[in-house]
Amino acid sequence: MAYISVPEIQRTLPQRYRLVGLKCKKCGYLHFPARKVCKNCGAVEEFEEVKLSGRGKVYSYTVIEQGATVYEHTEEAAVGGAFSVALVELEEGVRVMGQITECDPYSVRVGMEVEAVLRRMYEQDIVRYSFKFRPIRFQGRAERP
Amino acid sequence: MMQAKNAVAVVGAGNSRFGDRIDANLSDLFSEAFVEALDSVDKGLDPREIGEFFIGSLSSSGEQIGLSASLLAEYVGKRGAPAMRVEAACASGGYALRAGIMSIIAGANDVVVVGGVEKMRDVSGPQARLWLGVSSDTRWERWHGLTFPGIFALQATRHMYEYGTTREQLAYIAVKNHSNGAENPKAHFRRKITVETVLNSPFVAYPLTLFDCCPTSDGAAVAILCRADIAKNFTDTPIYVSGFGAATDCVAAFDRESLTRFDSAVIASRQAYKMAGLEPKDIDLVELHDCFTISELVLTEDLGFCEKGEGGRFIEEGNTQIGGKVAVNPSGGLKAKGHPIGATGVGQVYEIFHQLRGDVEKRSRQVPGAEVGMAHIQGGFGVAATVHIFTRG
C-alpha cells in the first residue's frame, strides 16, 4: 500500500544508490530496475550486473506542486517546494524515472542533458536516499524557458 | 462453443448519484443503483432469477476490502448467491462486466448482476493521498514522488513535444465534459466551465491543472445482463454486447515503448471491433476513461477516431461533442460525471444503455440516432483496459 518496506529498500540498494542494472547474457537486453526474467527473450536469471553511467537526456517531465505530492513526500515538499520528476533516457538506452534537482523545476525541458547524483529522498521509518538527476552545466549553452 | 457476438444482452441499468454522498455508505450506494436497475427492467425481473454478482471495487479506501461483494449481495436481499469482488484499479467495473459476460457465454448463468461501487469521500486528505496512486508502480515511480496526475503529466508533456498539442486543447476537453455533466442529474459536477477556468486553476502536476483532473467520488452503478435469447422476456428494447476486448500493459511508465500511446486500448478495441464487425466510424458515442484530459485525447486517437497526433485538433474542431462525428463522454465522463473507481466502468454501461434506447432523461444530452456505443475503461496508466461495444436490438 504505497509503503516501500525497509527490507525492500535493502534488497535494492545497489539500484537505488548506484544505478546498477542487469544485462541479459542471452540477448544483451539491459534492464533497470532488476528483474528475474528477461523481458526481451525470457531467459531466467542469466544476467550480469552493469553500472549505468547515470548520464542521459530528459525524455519527458512534470512538476509536482507542493500541495499535491504523494503522502510520504509531504514533509520534503513542505521544505523544498515544488519539484520536477522526469523520465530520463540514459546513454545506454534505458529509461529511468527520477527527480531533477539543483535547478528551478520549471526550467526542465525535454532533451535537457542530466547526470545522476545521490540525494536524500524522504523519511519514513528511515531516511531514504536515492539517485536524482541534475542538469549537466557549463556546456556553453544555457537552458532557459 | 457459443458465439460471443450478441450472446449477451443488457436489460436493466442503475446509477446512483455520483459525488459527495455524505448521506450514504457503501451498501446504501450499491442498493440505490441496484433498485434503480431492477426498476428499469421494463417487464420486471424477479430477483430470484439473478444467478451471480460481479462487483468492481478497488478498496473503498480500506473500509471493506475483504468480502465486499458478499456484503452487498446480502444487503440487497440475495443472501446465498455467489458474489465476488473484481479488482483492476479504475478498470474494476470493466473487468466485472467482462466476468459477467463470460459467465453467461460459458453457460454458467442466465442472468447476472454486474456492479461497481466506491466510497471515496469519507477519508481525510492525507489518507486520500495515500490511497491515490497505489495503482502506479510504487517501488520505482511513486518512490521518486511521482503522483498519479504526474504520470499523465509526463504523457501530456511528451504529447506536446511530439505533436504540438496545446494546453488549450486539453482544456477544451474539460470544458466539453463539464458542459455534458451540467446536463446530467447523476453527475458529480453540474457546472459549466471555460477554457480560462482550466488554464488559470492551480497546477497539480505541470502541465496539468486541477481542472485537467477528474474528482474522487462516491457512487455505485449496476447493470443487469442476461442470455440474449431470453432478453425479450424482460424488455422489448434490450441492448446487445456486440464485441468486447481486454488487454494489459506494463504497470510502470518507464517500461513503455511509447508514452503517448495506450497499447492496452489499441489491442482491446481491435478485438472488440473485430468481434462486432464494426469500425471506429460506426461508433455513435463512446464513454472513455478521461481520468485526466490528456487521457481522453490519447484515447480518442488510440480507439481509432482520428490519427495519432491529431487528437488535439480533432477535439478542438468539435468532432467529439454531442452531435459531432463521435460523441465522447456524453455523460460528462470521469471529469464531470465523476469517478467512483469501481463504479465508473459500470456507470458507462448505464449511460450507453439509455443513449441507445433513446431515453436519456434530458434531451439536451441525447446523442441523436445513437445505435452503436462503446465503453472503454482503464486501470492505472492504461495498464488494464476493457472495451465493450453495444448495439441496439
Ligand SMILES: [Zn+2]
Ligand atoms: Zn534476454
